[in-house]
Amino acid sequence: MKKILVANRGEIAIRVMRSAREMGIKTVAVYSEADREALHVRYADEAVFIGPAPSSQSYLVMDRILQAAKDTGADAIHPGYGFLSENATFADSVKAAGLIFIGPSGDSMRMMGSKLAAKATAERYNIPLVPGTAKAIESVEEGKSIAQKVGFPLLIKASAGGGGKGMRIVLAADEFEEQMKMAVSEAVNSFGDGAVFIERYVGSPRHIEIQVLGDRHGNVVHLFERECSIQRRHQKVVEEAPSSVLTPEIRDKMGACAVQVAKACNYEGAGTVEFLLDENLDFYFLEMNTRLQVEHPVTEYITGLDLVKEQINVARGEKLSFTQSDLKIQGHALEIRVCAEDPTNNFLPDIGRLQTYRIPQGPGVRVDDAYEEGMDIPIYYDPMIAKLIVYGKDRQEAIQRMIRAIDDYHISGVKTTLEFCRFVMEHPAFTGGQFDTHFVKNHFSPDLLQKNDSGEMELAAFLAVKMLREHSTPMQATTQEAAGSRWKNNRLN
């Protein structure tokens, strides 16, 4: 493998290119009209323009991307996450064009893309599933009779859904028919596949996922778990590894189940097997994500591995260079997603220019981003500005380091989720490890931020200093920048 085209943008494109460069592999970026000045374009050895800003006309157009690979002589394509990363047709087309797809086969993706096929496969290997059905419900009558056995509340889920899409809760029998009809029509409209199934509703679950890695020779290992329970509307906000609740026994069992799921679909590359964990610490297989995930860095920190390098190695046909018993959890890692959203206004996306943008540094701090001060956040894509990842010898040190890193992160011009993430880090339910997927709904309200808005305090102090300087010694504080940096220095001294 000599040249990789990265079919993505933003932080993940740069993340992939960094590993490729360390391995002596050239990189090709693709970019849309909105990304002419983007950092992933500058970071790559070459870049190819692929179309207008909307991703449906650029990052999602398979032929454009395949043509760009052909034109630049790339011999492999890395899809990143999102966009075409879980598109089985794309994986097949890359292979058909004589290129290496850095990821699983189209067949593995198809099997796991169907939640029903995935559940049926897991069932054959005696992997625990939430009580319900691993078969499509054929009629309202059949559904009602299964619902009576499963009990209420229950969930109707779309087989082609995932990540929370196409899910409906049914609280009692008299709602079943209406909810099932809605679920089916939604599934047809959104996915072109009306197959639905039933699961008992787990009321207070934690979301735990296991990172797996497989090679072409049938070897599969797991790289332990990530806990992603702190989320909002299915958007993860905080991720950590290891989970604060898993015992070594549950971890081993869950890991073995995840490896089994991956083996059952001949999985090659990096993938993630998702589980729900209930209050009794019983776990249930939910689905498998057939891509590198946003939160992969926490796993990299606790295992010392570079997951992109591992993906590249197995895509070249190499055997995994380690076995399960070589792997050990070391320390604790946390990740927060720094998004251009206003946590005081229902997390409304905020666009605009990064007037100030300074990232935290120091031991155990990693920032995966694709922005510089002065850049605009484009409206066309994900509002994530950066991922802030920290590592510590234990969970407490990681939390304290995260708070320090958040305080060292300076962003102005757009509203961000930084202060909200700081709130999470200090909340007793989080520090005590007593939380589930309802954390944000149960513990957060915007007024809790405003009370403690150090950003606003800083701005007030900054303006006061600026006014003083402008009135007393105008030559010393000519720009906001200069006044701002003096204020920071004052504080440090």
Ligand code: MV4
């Ligand atoms: C569930 C559930 C409760 N019971 N299934 C949402 C995302 C998708 N992967 C599965 N999801 C859920 N499935 C049963 N039987 C609750 C959720 C769920 C959830 C899961 C993980 C992380 C966040 C979540 C937020 C709301 C609901």
